[in-house]
Every structure is written in C-alpha cells, then in structure tokens.
Amino acid sequence: MDFTLSEEQKAFQDTVRAFARRELEADALKRAHSEEYPREVARKMAGAGLLGITIPEADGGQGGTLMDAVLAIEQVALVCPRSADLIQEGNFGAVRVLARFASDDQKKRYLAPILSGEEIIAVAMTEPDAGSATTDLATAAVPDGAGLRVSGTKVFPNPHADQYLVYVRYGPGVDGIGSVMIRRGAPGFEIGKTSHFMSGAHWAPLYFDNVYVPPEDVLLGPGGFKKQIAGFNAERVGNAARSVAFGRYCFNMARDYALTRKQFGRPLCEFQGLQWKFAEMKVKLEAAQLLLYRAATNADRGFPAADETTVAKLMCNQAGFEVANEALQAMGGLGYTQETLVEYCLRRTRGWMIAGGSIEMMKNRLAEIIFERRFSQRPPRIKNLEQTG
C-alpha cells in the first residue's frame, strides 16, 4: 500500500495551492461573509483548469481522477473556504451526472457553460415531504406531446443557479424516478423567497407549475434514478473532502494562535490541556483524510464505491465539525468572532452532517452493508393497511 502522492498529484496540488493563494486568499473573509454568490471565482477556476477535473478532455474536462479533484477542493478550502463550493459544483455534483448521462447536445448546452465558469448548476431533489426519504419525491412529470409537463415543489437548493437538475416522478416506485434539466426563467418555474442557511448561504423553494420540458431536456427517463445513484457517491466525496479541509483550516488557524497567544506569561501551546486537544484534533483529521483518500483513490471512472464513500462521509463530517469546534474553543473569544473564518467553518461543517445524506442515513446504509441485508425504513405493511384502512 502506498500512502504517498505521485509526483503528478503533488505537482497538481502545488499549482492549485498557488492559484488559491494568488487569486483567492486576499478576499477569503469577505467572500465567506458576502451575500453575493461568488460567480467570478468560477470563471477564474475555469481558466486555471479546476472545473471538470474528472471529466474527459473530449467533453471539455481535464481528464483527471476523483483523487485529483479531492486534492483540488482541499487546497482551495484551506485558503478560501467559500470558494471550495465552486470546486464542488464544478466537479463533484450534478456535473458528474451530466458528464455520464447527458446527450452530446445536452453536454453542449448544459455541461460546457458550467465547465467554462459561465453558468452555475444546482440540484433540485429534496421536497417538503421528501428529505431523507428521497424516493418519496412527488414532483410529477407527465407526457405532453414529445415532451413533459413538470409540477411540484423543491426545497433547499441554491437560488442563484442558471440551470437546475430536477428529480421528477414519471410513475410509481423507485423505478418511476428520473431527472430533467430546467433553466432559470422557464415559463411556470418560479424561484421562491430567498432564505438563509445557518452558514449564511442562500436557499429558496422552487415552484414548478406545469413547466414544459422539451424532449431534448430530459436527462434520465423512468428508472434513471437507480442508474445515477453512483453520482451521489461522487457528491458525497466532495462533501466529505470539504468537511475535513474546513476542519484542517480551523486546526491551522488555532495552531498558529496557540504558538503566539500568551496567557499567564506563556504561549497557549505550553498548556497541556490544549496540547491534548491538538493531539486529538490531528488524529481525527488524519484518520478521516485517509478514509477519504481511500474512497477517492479506489473510485472507478470517477464514481467511488458505496461502502467506502459512506464510511468516509460519516467520518469526515464528524471529524470536520468536531475539529472546527475544538479549534474555535482553543482560540477563545477571537474564535467566536467574525475576524477569522473559524466560526464560519464550524457553521459550514455542521450543515454537511445533514446535507447529502445525513449522519444517521449514513449509519443506516452501513448497517445494510455490514449485515448484507436491506432494512426498510418504512413502517411494516400491516400497519400501513391499518392506517389507510
């Protein structure tokens, strides 16, 4: 087993670090606290070859591996946490599904503008009555001529995106789920009132009222949901990578602080009570990062295995949050202010314990992997009948 990065991986890490320092570092604080969506960062990243890292060169990507994308998101997160979101969107999320399943024409119209940094994509999956129970989603797609009419409500996506990958229901059951592409501004598509997440980022409900989707904008037909489930694993790797990297960001800040801040006439790093905190933080970060690297390195054509991804996401989400929390504590009052991004990272890492499959859902999934059995989370059928009958 080899735990060292290859020369090429190191070279790529170096170039991303150089990019982040030169282009992103100066405004890192401002960007995290800004209400604006940092679109200009996407364009810069496109210029530096940081979008579509795992996508084949023929499709406008960089032809790299999922591990390369992980290295990139880490290096950006360590310098400008907010900007790591753009790496997520340009590498780990819906773009992977587009790259794998979109037609050539769809790639031209949807994938290309994302990879050039001109457009932002978001996923519209969660609904008011379908959160962890994703497959309960009810947004309906009914045939209309050659195309479809889509009606329903989605919650939590980025309201500033140009294009939405919308999960829809063609018919009953998991096999009835697929996805379509809908652009901002499509007739009948309304973006509701903007709200804030705890992180400060915006979200808004999306209302689809009989929105016409032409046949060329259907991404996956009935049964498509199952086909692209591996795409969620790629997304989870990005989510996990940011969790650990944000934890490390806080760790680095707190470490520097403990070396210089003096109380009782000596630097904080000389107090054993803090030394042990740092030792524990280091172990958490490294353990999580190794699990993440394992999932990313073993990924097949950019799609990692479910078990390794689930273990990695769970561990990284927890490690990232716990380290951010301890680092904040080690920085005292300053850690709690908005003069540094430690409190921001804490708020962000908290969200990833819910988004992209909650901690609890990861554990449910692991139970199924461990016992090699499916454990339905739904109530037993008899009870169902009683309730309805």
Place this chain on the structure above:
Amino acid sequence: MKVLVTVKRVIDPYVKVRVKSDGSGVETANVKMTMNPFCEIGVEQAVRMKEAGVVSEIVAVSVGVQQCQETLRTAMAMGADRGILVETGVEVQPLAVAKVLQKIVEKEQPKLVIMGKQAIDDDANQSGQMLAALLNWPQSAFTSSITVNGDAADVTREIDGGLEKLTIRLPAVVTTDLRLNEPRYVTLPNIMKAKKKPLEVVKPDALGVDVTPRLKTLKVEEPPKRSAGVKVADVKELVAKLKNEARVI
C-alpha cells in the same frame, strides 16, 4: 528560434524559513520547495513567445540536486519542450551556474537565454550577468518586456530611474523582472503530458565544469528580533528621532 530557460528550485516563498540549529544554513529537509518565481516568469515568457510563433523550441535547464527534476517537470507542464538537469549535490553558486550554462548554451545554440533576475533564496542577482559575460553576448537584466524582431530584440528594463528601452542583438541573455508577465497555472492534462517529455540528466564533470563552491558560508543567523515601535506625535518629532536617535538623516 530556440530558447533556453533556466529554472531554480527554491524554498516555497510561503514557508517560514528556519535557520539550522548549527548555523550552517537554512533548514531544507522536509521543507516545501518550488520553482523560483522569477524563473516562472521566464518560462511563461518563452511559452508565450512559442504560442505567438516566434519560438520553435523551449529547453528548460536546472542546476542542482536530483529533485530539481520536479521543477523541470513543472516547466515542461507550463510548455517547455524538454528539460536538462545538471545534477550536483553541492551548493551551487552563481559563477558555477554561469559556467555550467555556458557549456549548455554552446551545445544547444539557443538564440535567446531567459533567466530570472534573481532567485528568492540567496537573492544574488548574478548568474544572468555572469553568463552573458562568459558568452560575450548582449544582456538585458530586469526586463519587463521583450519583442523579437528578426536578429534583434526590443526590450524594456526596469532601472532605478524608471524604464529603459533598448534594442539588443541576438543571441542574448535576458533576465526577468516581476512585471514581464503573470505566469499561468499548470493544468492537469499538461502535468500528464510533461511526464512524457524528455528530461536529460548530466553531471557537471561531463561538461568539464568544476562547481566546487568558491565562497564559504561562515554562519547563518536569524535576523535580530524587532523590538516594538513607538508612536510619534508629529512630523517634527519623527524628524528629530531619525536625526538624533536613528541617525539616518
């Protein structure tokens, strides 16, 4: 035309440099290294000239330890066509570098040599000038623009008094200043392509150059710790302090 660009491996400018406990130098073990930023500007310049059709081949050269191969790979990922490492474990000093480069130039016959004006480790600012002298070629140090016109180049130099515009005959040695260009970020596909580009390793002996250091470092020390400053009330007090206490005016 063929261009030779030189690249030096130095401590990453973002690393906090530490002096070795025995005072013999600065710590480089397990320290992040990178391409000297002025060399990066040099490589970028050569690549832009190639993209503009002025240059047909870019050869990158580094003098130093085996790990300089990484620095050469970066140069090739930026767009250099091949690399030459003159490998030596001894501390390379400007005159030795200039002598090594002289031999490489005689062999490669480039029409232009682009070097960084200085390396950010020792800040010596000598190798380029020494190379030009050894070759008896024209030189333009601290260059902020280059335009090749046939057998000559129009250059702008950043000098103390402002900007100096010159036309120099080719072949020539040019050293880069900060404002010549903004180097590109190497992309993943280009890193992969660079892996396959030829990289030749030669020893100084094979070139007939003795790189034994001529200068001896007696001791390296941390700069003295700065003591806290004082706030002055007005310009008058400042001037008085500069005159009487600091004695600088």
